[in-house]
Amino acid sequence: MSESRALYEQVILDHNRNPRNFKKLPEADKSVEGFNPLCGDHFTVHLKMDGDVISDITFEGSGCAISKSSASVMTTVLKGKTRAEAEELFHRFHTMITSRPDAPLDPDALGKLQVFAGVREFPVRIKCATLAWHAVHSAIEGDAAPVTTEET
Numbered sequence: 612m613s614e615s616r617a618l619y620e621q622v623i624l625d626h627n628r629n630p631r632n633f634k635k636l637p638e639a640d641k642s643v644e645g646f647n648p649l650c651g652d653h654f655t656v657h658l659k660m661d662g663d664v665i666s667d668i669t670f671e672g673s674g675c676a677i678s679k680s681s682a683s684v685m686t687t688v689l690k691g692k693t694r695a696e697a698e699e700l701f702h703r704f705h706t707m708i709t710s711r712p713d714a715p716l717d718p719d720a721l722g723k724l725q726v727f728a729g730v731r732e733f734p735v736r737i738k739c740a741t742l743a744w745h746a747v748h749s750a751i752e753g754d755a756a757p758v759t760t761e762e763t
């Protein structure tokens with residue numbers, strides 16, 4: 612097993628067992644539900660905005676280890692980011708995860724999101740990994756309608 616593969620599994624196990632920011636957020640400005648019918652992943656992401664900055668972000672719900680750990684890592688990455696920074700990270704994450712398994716990675720641009728590169732080897736899991744990101748994208752765009760991965 613390669614080092615990156617081992618790290619991938621370790622991060623997913625850790626965040627699945629002990630998800631960060633996994634709670635309600637009563638003072639949230641926006642809450643968007645995300646549902647991945649292929650796998651049964653179902654999460655709600657809550658955002659508290661301070662002007663243009665995501666001052667707090669939490670999630671709740673249930674799903675597979677990949678969807679849950681991806682949502683958990685996402686909340687740790689997006690807290691304190693501006694809308695534009697969050698959208699840029701979503702774009703980078705989405706581009707990486709939908710690239711070919713042997714495509715080169717840019718560690719500087721991806722930071723800790725890079726561990727999810729392992730998902731590229733399992734295309735059916737891409738929707739699990741991007742679900743919470745789609746919910747945030749929808750919240751930032753101002754659309755509070757539930758998102759489903761079926762259209763992506």
Ligand code: ZN
Pocket residue numbers: 647650651652674675676677678738739
């Ligand atoms: Zn899933």
